[in-house]
Amino acid sequence: MKSRLTGLALSALALSASLASAQDYPAQPITLVNPYAAGGSADLIARTLAEGMTERLGQPVVVENRPGAATAIAATYVAQSDPDGYTLLIASSPTHFITPEIQPVQYEGLADFAPVAMIANVPNVLVVGSGAELSTLEELVAKAKESPDTLAFASVGNGSLPHLSSVLLMQETDTQMVHIPYGGAAPAVVDVLAGNVDLAFLNLPPLLPHIESGALVPLGVAAPERTPLLPDVATMAELGLGEFQMSTWFGVSAPANTPEDVVAKLDAAIADTLQDEELRQRLEASGVMMFYKPTDEFAGFLESESERLLKLLDAADVPRN
Amino acid sequence: MEPQENTEPGQRSGPWEYAVAAALFLLGLYVAFEGANVGVGTLRRMGPGFLPVAVGCGLALLALGILFELRSGGRPKLDAPVRPLVMVTLSLGTFAATVAPLGLVPATLLLAFIGAFAERAMTLRRAGLTAIGLAALGYVVFILGFKLPLDAFWG
Amino acid sequence: MEMYADILIGFERALSFDALLFCFIGVTIGTFVGVLPGVGALAAVSLCLPMTYYLDPTVAMIMLAGIFYGAQYGSSTASILLNVPGTVTAAVTALDGYPMTQQGRAGLALFVTTICSFVGGSIAIILMMGFTPLIARAALSFSSAEYFLIMAFGLFLASTIGSGSQLKSLAMVALGLTLGLVGTDLNSGVSRFTFGQVELYDGISLVTIAMGLFGVAEILNSIVDDTSRKPATGKITFKSMLPSKAEWKVIVKPTLRGTAIGAVIGALPGSGATIATFIAYAVEKRQSKTPERFGKGALEGIAAPEAANNSAVQSAFVPTLSLGIPGDALMAFLLGAMMIHGVVPGPRFLIDQPQMFWGLVASFWIGNVLLLILNIPLIGVWVRMLSIPYNILFPAMLFFICIGVYSIEYQVFDIALVMIFGIVGLVMNRLAYPAAPLLLGFILGPMMEEHFKRALLMSRGSFSIFWERPISVVLLALLAGLLLLSARAIWKSQRAASPSSLSEPQMQSQTKDTQ
Numbered sequence: 001m002k003s004r005l006t007g008l009a010l011s012a013l014a015l016s017a018s019l020a021s022a023q024d025y026p027a028q029p030i031t032l033v034n035p036y037a038a039g040g041s042a043d044l045i046a047r048t049l050a051e052g053m054t055e056r057l058g059q060p061v062v063v064e065n066r067p068g069a070a071t072a073i074a075a076t077y078v079a080q081s082d083p084d085g086y087t088l089l090i091a092s093s094p095t096h097f098i099t100p101e102i103q104p105v106q107y108e109g110l111a112d113f114a115p116v117a118m119i120a121n122v123p124n125v126l127v128v129g130s131g132a133e134l135s136t137l138e139e140l141v142a143k144a145k146e147s148p149d150t151l152a153f154a155s156v157g158n159g160s161l162p163h164l165s166s167v168l169l170m171q172e173t174d175t176q177m178v179h180i181p182y183g184g185a186a187p188a189v190v191d192v193l194a195g196n197v198d199l200a201f202l203n204l205p206p207l208l209p210h211i212e213s214g215a216l217v218p219l220g221v222a223a224p225e226r227t228p229l230l231p232d233v234a235t236m237a238e239l240g241l242g243e244f245q246m247s248t249w250f251g252v253s254a255p256a257n258t259p260e261d262v263v264a265k266l267d268a269a270i271a272d273t274l275q276d277e278e279l280r281q282r283l284e285a286s287g288v289m290m291f292y293k294p295t296d297e298f299a300g301f302l303e304s305e306s307e308r309l310l311k312l313l314d315a316a317d318v319p320r321n
Numbered sequence: 322m323e324p325q326e327n328t329e330p331g332q333r334s335g336p337w338e339y340a341v342a343a344a345l346f347l348l349g350l351y352v353a354f355e356g357a358n359v360g361v362g363t364l365r366r367m368g369p370g371f372l373p374v375a376v377g378c379g380l381a382l383l384a385l386g387i388l389f390e391l392r393s394g395g396r397p398k399l400d401a402p403v404r405p406l407v408m409v410t411l412s413l414g415t416f417a418a419t420v421a422p423l424g425l426v427p428a429t430l431l432l433a434f435i436g437a438f439a440e441r442a443m444t445l446r447r448a449g450l451t452a453i454g455l456a457a458l459g460y461v462v463f464i465l466g467f468k469l470p471l472d473a474f475w476g
Numbered sequence: 477m478e479m480y481a482d483i484l485i486g487f488e489r490a491l492s493f494d495a496l497l498f499c500f501i502g503v504t505i506g507t508f509v510g511v512l513p514g515v516g517a518l519a520a521v522s523l524c525l526p527m528t529y530y531l532d533p534t535v536a537m538i539m540l541a542g543i544f545y546g547a548q549y550g551s552s553t554a555s556i557l558l559n560v561p562g563t564v565t566a567a568v569t570a571l572d573g574y575p576m577t578q579q580g581r582a583g584l585a586l587f588v589t590t591i592c593s594f595v596g597g598s599i600a601i602i603l604m605m606g607f608t609p610l611i612a613r614a615a616l617s618f619s620s621a622e623y624f625l626i627m628a629f630g631l632f633l634a635s636t637i638g639s640g641s642q643l644k645s646l647a648m649v650a651l652g653l654t655l656g657l658v659g660t661d662l663n664s665g666v667s668r669f670t671f672g673q674v675e676l677y678d679g680i681s682l683v684t685i686a687m688g689l690f691g692v693a694e695i696l697n698s699i700v701d702d703t704s705r706k707p708a709t710g711k712i713t714f715k716s717m718l719p720s721k722a723e724w725k726v727i728v729k730p731t732l733r734g735t736a737i738g739a740v741i742g743a744l745p746g747s748g749a750t751i752a753t754f755i756a757y758a759v760e761k762r763q764s765k766t767p768e769r770f771g772k773g774a775l776e777g778i779a780a781p782e783a784a785n786n787s788a789v790q791s792a793f794v795p796t797l798s799l800g801i802p803g804d805a806l807m808a809f810l811l812g813a814m815m816i817h818g819v820v821p822g823p824r825f826l827i828d829q830p831q832m833f834w835g836l837v838a839s840f841w842i843g844n845v846l847l848l849i850l851n852i853p854l855i856g857v858w859v860r861m862l863s864i865p866y867n868i869l870f871p872a873m874l875f876f877i878c879i880g881v882y883s884i885e886y887q888v889f890d891i892a893l894v895m896i897f898g899i900v901g902l903v904m905n906r907l908a909y910p911a912a913p914l915l916l917g918f919i920l921g922p923m924m925e926e927h928f929k930r931a932l933l934m935s936r937g938s939f940s941i942f943w944e945r946p947i948s949v950v951l952l953a954l955l956a957g958l959l960l961l962s963a964r965a966i967w968k969s970q971r972a973a974s975p976s977s978l979s980e981p982q983m984q985s986q987t988k989d990t991q
Contacts, residue, residue, distance in 0.1 A: 031470070037805055038522045039812030064470045065522075068885050069677035070660075076674060102665060104672050152934065158665030180933045181662050183926065186801050186808065190745060193799075194616045196934055205815070209800045209822025286815050319665050341907055345647055352654055352669075359666055365937035369661040369668060372925050376657065380650035386643045399906050405699040406902075409692070409874065410895055416878050417891040425879075432878060433871040439699050440867045451868050455875050462512070467519055469883055 025085055025262050026059040032252070034090045035074030037067040041122050041205055041288055045250050046090050048283060049119060052273030057265075070157070071095045072105045079112035083255040085262035089113065091253040093161065097306040102159050102318055113253040115302055116263050117270045118293035120283065121247040123223035124165055124201045125230070127216040131195040137219045137239050140199065141173045148176035154188040154200035155181050159318040162188070164309060165201035165222055165246040167316040172241050192216065203248055204229065205287035222246040229287055249291060249305075251298055267295045334395030342391060346384035353377025405439040412436030424474040425464060429456040483605060486834025490842050494535050495835065502539035503843050506546020507850060511858070513554040513562035513691065513876050517547035518806050519883065525813055533817035534832045538839040540813055541793070544806060545597065545840065548749075548789050549847045552589045552782060553858050557582055560691035560873055562880060564915060565753040565785040567686045571637070571912055572770060572777030574694075579773050582862060583717035586855040588727060588775060589782040590848060596735040596783030597844045600790035603739050604837055608826065611743045611791070612798040618744055620934060621941045624927040625951035626741070627920045630751050632958060633758035637912040644909045652917025655680055659922070663929050675889040684881050684890050685918060688897020689904070689911040691877050695870050696902045717855055719775075727779040730760050734783030742788025745795040748804055749788035754916050756784035771910075790840060797821050797833060 032050050036042035043065065050061040066074040075095040081087035089095060091113065100109035128134050134143065144151050155163035158181060170177060180197050182188040185206050191197045193215050201222055208229065210216040220236045221227055224245055236244035252270060254263060273279065274292045283290065293301060313320075356373025364371075416432040433455045437448035463469045489495060502524075509520040520543050528536035548565070555561035556573030569589060576585040604611075631649065658669045659679030670676040719727065734756040741752035760780040761770045770777050795801045800822030802808035814821055819832065826833050861869075881890045904911060935941035942948055 037808070038518070038525075039805075039809035043812065044816065062470070066886060069674050072674050072677065073885060073887070103660075103667065103674070103677060105674055149936070157662060178933060178936065180930055182930075183662060186745065190616065190799070190801055191619065194619060196619045206800065209820050209824060213823040215823060285818065337903075338907055341903060341909075345651065348654065349650070352657070355669065356657075359668065360664075365932055365939075367663075367929055367932075369664040369666040372653075372921075373657050373668060376650055376653045376921070380647065380654060383643055383647040383650055387641070387647060390641060390643055396907050399903070401902070401906075402696055402699060405696050406899065409696055409699075409898070412871075412874060413692075413878060413891055413895045413898075417888045420878075420882060420891075421888065429875055432875055436871045436874045437867065439695075439870070443867060447867070448871075451871050455872055458872075459875060459879065463879060463883075467523060467883075469519075469879075470886070471883075 025265060026057050028086060029060040029062055030057070030086050030088060032061055032063050032088045032090065033074045033078050034063055034065045035067060035071035035092070035095055036065070036090070038065050041203060041248075041286065042090055042092070042250060044286055045120050045283065045288055048279055049252075049270065049273060052276060052279060053266075053269045056269040056272055069105075070099045070103060072099050072103055075099065075112075076106050078253070078255055079107035081255050083114070083258040085254055085258050085266060087255065088116065088266070089253045091115070091251040092249065093305060093309055096253070096302060098159050098309060098313070101310060101313060102320055110302060110306060112256050114256050114258045114263055115295060115298045116252040116254055117267045117295060118249060118251040118291055118298040118301060119270060119274065120288050121223065121249040121291040122203045122205065122288050123221050123227050124161060124246050124248060125204050125207055125211075125221050125233070126165075126169070126199060126201050126219045126236070127192060127207055127211065128199045128219060129192050129195045129197075130215050130217055132198055132217075134219070135217060137236075137241075140219060141175060144173070144175035144177055149178055151198045152178040152180050154192055154197040154202075155179060156185055156188060156202075157181050157183070159313055159316070161246055161248055162201045163318075164312045164316060166199075167312055168244065168246065169201075169241075171315060172244065189216075201246060203287070208287060223289070227287070227289060228284060247289075247291075251293075263295055332394050332397050334391040335397040335399070337399040338391050338395040339388065342384050342387040346381050346388070349377045349379070349381030349384055351377070353381065404441060408439035409436060412439070420471070422475060424472040425469075426456045426460055426473050427475075429459045482830040482834050483838070485831050486836075486838040489534060489831055489835035490538065490838035494532070495538055495839060496842070498531065498535050498539040499542050499839050499843050500846055502542025503546035503549075503847050504850060506543040506548075507550040507847065507854070509543065510547035510550025510562070511553045513558075513560040513687070513873075513880055516562070516806075516884075517544050518809060520547065521806065521809055521813075525809075525816075528813070529816075533814070533819050534835045536817055537810070537814060537819075537832070537836055538843075540810055541836065541840065542843045544810065545786065545789050545843065546847055548786050549590065549593050549851055552593075552778075553586065554876075555690070556585050556589065556778070557858060557862060558691075558869070558873055559694040560877065561686050562683075564682055564686050564750045564919065565781065567690055567915060568753045568757050568781040568912070569778050569785075570690055571757065572772070572774050575771065575773035576775075576778070577862070581773065582859050583855055584719060584723070584775075585778055586858060587717040587852070588719060588723075589778055590851045590855070592727065592731045592734070592779045592782040593786040594844055594848045595731050596738055596785070596787035597790050598841060599732075599735045600739045600742070600787035601837060601841045601844070604791060604794055604840075605834075608794055608798050611794045612823075615743055615745060615795050615799065617947060619945070620927040620931040621945060621948045622951060623744070624924055624931055625942065625948055625955060626744075627751070627924045627927065629951065629955050629958070630755050630758075630916065631920045631924065632955070633755060633762065637754070637758050637761065637910065637916065640908050640910065645913045648904070648909050648911070648914040649917040652914040652919075653921035655685065655914075656918045656921030662926055663933075673889065675885075675887045679922065680893065680918075681881075681884055681890055682915075682919065683884060684893040685897050686915060687877050687881055688894040689901035689914065691873065692894060692898025693901025693905055693911075695873055696898060697905060698866065699870060717852075723775055726775050730776040730780035731783040733759060734780035735787040737780075738784035738787030738789075739791045741784075742791035743794045745792075745799070745801045748792055749785050750919055752784045752788040753781040754912075754919075756780040793836075793840070797825055797836070799823065800825070 034046040046063045050063045053061040071094040078087055078089035097109050134140050153166040185202055188200055189206055192200050211218050218233045220239050221233050222236050274290055280290050353374045356370035359370040360368035361370045361374055362368030412432050412435040415435055416428045420428040430452045433452035434448050437443050437451055460473055464473050521540050551563045551566045552569040555566035555570035557577055559570050559574040561567035561570050573585045658676055660667050660677050737756045738752040760776045761767050796807045802811045878891055881894045931941050943952055
């Protein structure tokens with residue numbers, strides 16, 4: 001009984017502490033943990049965002065790269081941090097549902113995080129090598145139908161978005177192709193360029209120079225709308241593949257149970273940052289699209305996205321933990 | 322291929338030589354066994370267990386070969402440096418345990434202070450000065466210089 | 477002819493005041509970062525990136541690249557003087573560099589590595605100038621089948637790196653392969669030997685193995701005989717650093733061979749400097765008439781890998797700049813930095829922005845000259861470090877190892893691993909199991925598995941992919957030739973086995989002290 005009382009007292013104390021902290025939040029520097037290595041699109045997004053948030057919150061927002069274990073290292077770290085709004089995570093589908101589903105990690109997934117806001121997405125583009133002599137999605141599908149398992153697609157690992165995108169394509173078009181996983185986007189691009197692999201859905205930025213030089217042929221954009229960097233390339237939906245959306249999205253999440261007003265403050269700072277026209281242009285030039293969704297919409301998106309991707313994981317036969 | 326200078330003909334192999342070779346043999350068997358459990362597949366379509374089985378068997382066979390070779394000579398003793406082993410393990414372990422909760426400076430102080438006593442002739446004064454010097458150096462180089470995302474002190 | 481005009485413009489850009497200044501700043505930071513064991517160039521480059529936002533893009537890249545290749549110059553210093561390699565390539569240099577220090581020849585070893593680094597780097601830059609488009613195209617014609625064969629070649633050579641019992645060397649290759657199994661299997665997504673530890677999903681970190689087997693094991697080993705160990709500083713006059721005429725002669729050919737190996741392998745995206753360095757060392761040992769000197773302070777044993785390392789580092793810029801394909805994390809970061817500056821490396825880069833491309837390449841060469849000027853006077857400073865009493869030096873080494881390993885991923889687990897590998901390394905050292913074959917098995921195993929499986933996926937299960945392509949045929953022939961050669965060597969040595977074994981016990985007692 002006594003211990004229960006102290007427990008109550010402690011939680012009351014913790015509650016009042018968090019209430020107090022919400023009033024004058026942020027009172028110390030905020031760490032934005034990035035589960036991806038320095039130098040990539042996620043890093044660019046995180047650093048640009050941190051710059052803007054620092055201005056608006058009056059406290060430094062510091063980006064900390066903690067790459068590794070398919071985002072599990074960073075996600076575990078943030079999930080286990082104090083829910084005080086001083087440790088935030090660059091959220092993505094691997095951190096919130098794919099990795100917890102396929103790897104035996106120390107956190108649950110969605111339930112461990114308080115979504116703050118969606119910030120951006122990087123469209124995935126379906127490309128083939130110029131040597132493949134395919135110039136439309138129709139031709140590709142026809143070839144795949146004609147002889148199953150002759151075409152091969154590259155991915156960046158089992159359960160990665162490039163993998164799931166191709167699985168979705170096979171589902172939608174009723175075709176069979178061979179999956180060749182790579183350790184990262186760079187070696188996958190090399191093999192598509194060299195014609196060792198026929199096709200791949202990959203993030204746009206590393207593909208851009210090769211699309212411009214003509215070495216890679218873009219067949220479709222797996223995003224809700226066309227990207228200004230490739231205005232002539234149709235979306236998969238326009239090509240008749242229904243709701244074919246497979247963008248790599250990035251958001252910001254806090255540990256679960258972060259006080260609501262702290263989340264609201266963060267959301268407001270993010271929303272305001274993303275209004276900046278100069279910042280938008282800077283990101284768009286590198287192939288990143290602004291894609292802001294406030295807290296409640298982001299939370300709803302997470303629910304539906306999780307359901308959709310987990311179904312695809314089943315279809316892709318990815319082994320679970 | 323080369324003269325086997327390390328087998329020391331004339332010196333009888335000590336228990337450690339046999340123990341290590343036997344440990345390698347057992348490790349090989351374990352790896353092969355675990356590999357067989359996750360699916361070997363075929364040579365054309367290898368499963369995740371193919372390489373573990375191949376490598377494990379190879380390691381076990383090589384360890385058997387070493388056991389055989391040891392009969393013609395090897396190192397008689399291990400000469401383990403007990404004090405350094407204990408103190409260095411303790412010092413690294415303390416650093417690992419304290420760097421996150423206490424911060425870099427206290428962890429460095431403990432690491433260097435404990436580690437210094439790996440040497441028998443170490444004095445308290447010398448160990449303390451070394452520890453303070455290193456902690457200061459670490460603070461300047463890694464926190465101020467490289468701005469590693471580490472706390473210098475707890476909190 | 478147009479190209480020569482472009483090269484001239486490049487030099488003009490690289491010799492301008494701001495470019496020179498930031499090149500110098502970059503290589504200086506790089507040198508010091510390289511000397512600190514464990515603090516990688518990546519950390520330094522990411523730290524300096526924000527500082528370059530306000531610079532002209534060419535100057536920014538000149539500085540960031542300078543940190544990168546400058547760090548390669550410094551990386552061998554700690555491994556030669558203290559046997560604490562911060563990078564795997566430095567672990568190779570330590571094989572012969574550290575014995576040289578123990579013999580009081582540290583100054584000479586550092587001088588030779590500086591010179592060989594300069595020669596390797598410079599020649600690779602000249603090759604880059606002449607052949608970038610060609611190299612870029614050649615890199616694309618390497619597919620998984622070829623990569624697999626190159627690595628098989630490397631692994632075969634690996635077994636010859638260690639001295640002593642062949643069986644023990646091979647067992648260490650197998651142990652390295654075993655350690656390489658840990659982590660998630662790329663093809664199936666199945667976790668192997670991770671024991672539920674998140675820290676192990678990406679495999680054991682290479683730096684913990686290198687630092688443990690070499691650094692921690694060396695500390696454990698040296699504390700015992702501290703009283704007998706008087707750090708042999710030698711004379712630190714400029715003259716004692718300079719190689720004699722005979723020594724110059726010894727290093728010329730290994731340096732050139734190392735440079736060639738580094739330039740070719742470094743240009744292949746993804747394999748990079750590590751493999752080039754190992755192969756260069758193994759090739760020297762293999763073709764030497766006195767392979768038994770290797771591992772005991774052979775000059776060729778530091779000249780070839782240093783030249784290969786720096787030449788590979790320079791030629792690794794070829795796929796990065798001309799294809800937009802980064803070979804490793806650091807190149808990926810430099811690529812990202814260029815994009816932040818609004819420059820998109822790739823096939824159009826050389827054509828669209830010749831001034832920047834050639835300015836960068838020219839700055840590499842200038843940077844190498846600056847590194848040479850900077851490093852030679854520093855040798856005296858580094859060698860004096862050896863006169864610090866060991867009981868102050870070793871706690872410092874422990875600290876740098878800890879922080880170096882910890883700063884990779886901020887995993888306490890990695891510190892525990894480095895300790896375990898330290899103990900393993902000590903036992904291996906005492907029982908004459910060589911560490912270098914283990915390292916190479918560990919590096920090559922996972923890559924070989926990945927490429928072998930991928931090659932078979934590409935060929936839909938047909939082995940003919942390994943001999944149907946022109947490059948793979950050449951590689952296969954090389955591999956077969958090497959096998960035949962060593963079979964002949966074994967046959968020969970068995971015929972001449974008895975006389976050579978007479979001198980063994982004596983030699984043994986020497987090596988035991990220097991190990």
